Amino acid sequence: xxxxxxxxxxxxxxxxxxxxxxxxxxxxxxxxxxxxxxxxxxxxxxxxxxxxxxxxxxxxxxxxxxxxxxxxxxxxxxxxxxxxxxxxxxxxxxxxxxxxxxxxxxxxxxxxxxxxxxxxxxxxxxxxxxxxxxxxxxxxxxxxxxxxxxxxxxxxxxxxxxxxxxxxxxxxxxxxxxxxxxxxxxxxxxxxxxxxxxxxxxxxxxxxxxxxxxxxxxxxxxxxxxxxxxxxxxxxxxxxxxxxxxxxxxxxxxxxxxxxxxxxxxxxxxxxxxxxxxxxxxxxxxxxxxxxxxxxxxxxxxxxxxxxxxxxxxxxxxxxxxxxxxxxxxxxxxxxxxxxxxxxxxxxxxxxxxxxxxxxxxxxxxxxxxxxxxxxxxxxxxxxxxxxxxxxxxxxxxxxxxxxxxxxxxxxxxxxxxxx
Numbered sequence: 001x002x003x004x005x006x007x008x009x010x011x012x013x014x015x016x017x018x019x020x021x022x023x024x025x026x027x028x029x030x031x032x033x034x035x036x037x038x039x040x041x042x043x044x045x046x047x048x049x050x051x052x053x054x055x056x057x058x059x060x061x062x063x064x065x066x067x068x069x070x071x072x073x074x075x076x077x078x079x080x081x082x083x084x085x086x087x088x089x090x091x092x093x094x095x096x097x098x099x100x101x102x103x104x105x106x107x108x109x110x111x112x113x114x115x116x117x118x119x120x121x122x123x124x125x126x127x128x129x130x131x132x133x134x135x136x137x138x139x140x141x142x143x144x145x146x147x148x149x150x151x152x153x154x155x156x157x158x159x160x161x162x163x164x165x166x167x168x169x170x171x172x173x174x175x176x177x178x179x180x181x182x183x184x185x186x187x188x189x190x191x192x193x194x195x196x197x198x199x200x201x202x203x204x205x206x207x208x209x210x211x212x213x214x215x216x217x218x219x220x221x222x223x224x225x226x227x228x229x230x231x232x233x234x235x236x237x238x239x240x241x242x243x244x245x246x247x248x249x250x251x252x253x254x255x256x257x258x259x260x261x262x263x264x265x266x267x268x269x270x271x272x273x274x275x276x277x278x279x280x281x282x283x284x285x286x287x288x289x290x291x292x293x294x295x296x297x298x299x300x301x302x303x304x305x306x307x308x309x310x311x312x313x314x315x316x317x318x319x320x321x322x323x324x325x326x327x328x329x330x331x332x333x334x335x336x337x338x339x340x341x342x343x344x345x346x347x348x349x350x351x352x353x354x355x356x357x358x359x360x361x362x363x364x365x366x367x368x369x370x371x372x373x374x375x376x377x378x379x380x381x382x383x384x385x386x387x388x389x390x391x392x393x394x395x396x397x398x399x400x401x402x403x404x405x406x407x408x409x410x411x412x413x414x415x416x417x418x419x420x
Contacts, residue, residue, distance in 0.1 A: 083179045085110040085169050091162060095187035098157055101130065104150040106167070106181050111143045113172040118148055124163055128153040154188050161185045255294030256364045262287045263357050272349030280349055281337040288331070288356050292319070295363060305331045321362055330355060 086109040091102055104124075108116050118132060130151040137144040148167075154160050162185075166178035192198040266287065271280035289300035289308075296318050298311050305328060312324035319327075334352070336342045 083177075084114065084171075085116065085167070085179050087167060087179055087181050089162065089181055089184045091184050091186040095189050096154075097189055097191055098155055099153060100188075102152045102154065102186070104152055104162055104184070106148040106150065108146050108148070108167060108169075108179075109140065109143060110146070110169060114144075114169050116146055116167055116169040119166060119168055119178075122165060124150070124152060124165065126154070126156070127160075127162065128155070154186075157188050157190045159185060160188055254365075255291050256360050258294065259287055259291035259360045260357065262290075263353055263360070267350070267353050272344075272346045275343075277337050277343050277349060278341070281334040281352070284352060284356055285331060285334045285338070288327075288359065291360055292327075305335055319363065322359055327359070330359075 087106060089104060089106045091104050093100070093102070096102055110116055118134070122132070123129065130153060133149040133151075135147040135149070137146050139145075152162075161183045162181075164180050164183045167181055168176060168178050170176050262283075266280070266283055271277070271283070286301070289303075292298050292300045292312075296315060298308075298315055298319075300308055300311070303311065308331070309324065309328050312319065312327055316324050330352075337344060
């Protein structure tokens with residue numbers, strides 16, 4: 001009974017209180033709003049929501065949106081209605097394998113007079129941008145068209161999308177604006193997509209090299225030594241090629257040939273026939289002194305007749321069969337013409353040439369044979385050198401020999417111009 005009373009009292013207390021309104025979950029903005037039937041048939045029915053605008057075809061300028069229809073707000077898939085450029089994109093190849101080089105071709109159609117380009121420092125994360133190529137503008141009849149080719153890579157498998165990025169265009173009045181490139185989806189497959197049961201290949205076994213590797217060390221040392229030896233050899237060879245080479249002079253001509261050739265030229269000059277006796281005898285003594293110096297090594301050209309006397313007497317054995325007295329007598333006779341202005345007959349001047357020739361021929365070395373053209377045309381072929389020398393010295397046309405007692409011991413005074 002008591003419990004019944006308590007239940008009635010509790011029901012009386014709770015009956016007047018109003019039940020709380022149930023809480024509602026927030027409405028999903030993407031879910032369509034529920035439509036309600038109008039209570040009054042005469043009430044106006046609300047208009048349905050506008051359909052989304054269809055994106056224009058690539059290369060064609062978009063038509064202006066009607067005033068009473070709102071434009072689409074998805075800038076990644078279609079250009080803005082107030083933009084004068086139209087952009088489309090595609091990815092090739094699709095599908096591709098992981099790590100392949102993909103081509104993202106962005107085609108931009110724009111009016112004549114505009115300029116479009118890609119912003120500097122563009123990034124396409126999470127894609128890897130390899131390079132960007134830009135084509136020349138092409139005319140479409142209603143404007144221009146330009147293609148930007150982006151070489152990209154993607155290293156994740158599955159479905160992927162290219163990010164939306166801006167393209168900059170410059171109006172004829174210099175205003176710089178941007179338009180968004182729409183995003184494009186593509187598929188990346190794994191390299192083992194066609195393998196039923198892919199297995200990881202095992203690693204190659206390690207190669208063990210003995211240490212120290214004597215063969216490798218020997219080859220290295222041998223190669224290095226060969227290179228160093230070749231380099232040093234090349235330097236030595238170049239230095240040897242560039243060395244100063246000695247000048248090879250021809251062997252000196254025998255003194256007898258030089259003297260005989262000079263006597264032939266003196267005879268052909270015929271100074272005595274023209275009255276130039278001093279020049280004739282001067283050249284004759286120079287020829288004979290030069291022969292004595294070249295043949296016997298006696299310093300005769302720089303000495304006077306008296307100075308030459310002592311040198312000839314010291315070298316009497318060397319100049320045999322010549323006698324020093326005969327040579328001195330011949331030189332003194334020539335000095336009479338050179339310095340005393342003695343004018344001998346032309347025949348005596350010619351005989352003096354032959355007498356000097358006889359001295360040269362008489363002392364010619366036996367082993368040395370001179371050319372045949374050195375022989376005088378006036379000399380008989382059957383006579384030998386010494387016989388011809390004796391014949392020339394005993395010829396009546398030659399100057400008469402002076403006895404040794406008549407040879408002056410004092411030097412013959414030289415002829416001077418002021419004495420004339």
